[in-house]
Amino acid sequence: MNTKLFALLLLLCVVLAFPVAARKGVGIVWNTETEIVKEGTNYCIEYGIYNPWDEDVNALLSVSEEFKPIVNNEESEPRLVEGGTKHDRAVPINLCFDIDNVYQQDCLFGDFFCQQKCDVQPVTHEGKIVVMEETTGSAGMGSSTTLGVSVPLKLKVQCNAHPRDWTLAYLALAILLLILIIIVLLRRRKNKA
C-alpha cells in the first residue's frame, strides 16, 4: 500500500515538475516571390496562414512600407487560425494591389493620340509580406516581444508597347463625313422635289 502511495506521489511530482507548455505560433505559405503585372490593373496574390502548434492564434498579414502605396485591400483584420492547422490546410488570404500606369506615354495632344515605345528601364516594386501573431499588450516590465515571418515579393510592372492610337481621329472623321453625306443627300432630295 505504501509502495503504491509512494509511486503515485512520485508520478504527481514528475507531472508537476515538468508541465507541458502549450505553444502557439504563425506560419505562412507562399507560391511566388516574383510576379509580372500589367500597369493600370488590379492584381491579387493568394497567401496562406497556418499554425501547426497547440493553441489557437490570431494572425495578422501585413505588407512592408514599399507596398503600402499600392495595396488596396490589405487584410488588416486578424484571422483566427486554429491550433494544429498544417500548411496544407492553411487559411487563404488574398492580397490585392493597384498597379498604377508607371510608364510615360508619348502623346500628341494631352492624353490623345498616344504611343508607347517601352524604351525605359522596367519598373519594379520590391517588398515583404509579413505574418505576425497579434500582440496582446506589453509584458508589464521590461520588453514585450513580437514574432513574425516575412517573405519577399517582387512585382515587375510590364510595359505594353503600342503604336500611336488614331482611333479618336478616325471616329471624328467618320462622324464628320457622315454629317456631310447626310447634308448632300438632303440637298439632292430637296433639288429633286
Place this chain on the structure above:
Amino acid sequence: MAKEERILSVLIVAFSLSLLGLFIGVFQPSITGAAVESTTSQVVISSYVALSKSTNLTGGIDFGTISTLPVRGVNATGNYNFSNNKTVYYVSISPDSNSAVDFCIKADAFNTSGGAEIGLGNYTWSDFAANNITHPEPYPTITGMSTNYITGSLAVAVGSDNAYRFFLNVTAAQPPGTYNNTVNIQGVPTGDSCT
C-alpha cells in the same frame, strides 16, 4: 447633278475608309496573332515556414529590479534556467516548414512613460542555433539593439530552435522608473534579408 453624285461617292468612300481605320484601331490587338499553336507547362512550388516563441519569450524579457547603479551586463531573468543553465528565450521552427530560416531582431525605444530612456546600445543580445551554458554567448556580447533589423543566426534548420540571451547596462545617471519597449524578432527564408 453629276458633280453632286461624284461628291457623294467620294464622301461614301472616305467614310468607309474611316470606318475601316476605326475598326482596325479598336480591334488591332485581337486580330493580330500567331500562326503557331502552343501549350504551356506549369508547376507551382510552395514554400512554407512557421515559427513559435517559447513560453517565456511570449511572457516578455524581464530584467527585474535594479537598485545599484551603475551596472553592466545585467542578465534577463530567463537567460540561465536554474536547472540546466539553458536560456528559456528561444524561437522554434516548426517541422511543418520546408525552408531554413535566417533570424533578425530589432527594438523600439527602451523608455519610461515619463520619457527617460536607456539607449538601445546598452541593451545587448546574442543568439545561437544551440542552447547551453556557453551558447548563446554570455556577456559581454557586442551586439546592441537597434531600431533597424540586425541579422542574427543564419540558416537555422527546420525543426530547430534559435536561442537568445539579453543583457542590460545601466549608467549611474539613469533616472529611476519602469522601462518598457517591444522587441521584434523576425524570421525570413534563408538567403533573404529582413529589411
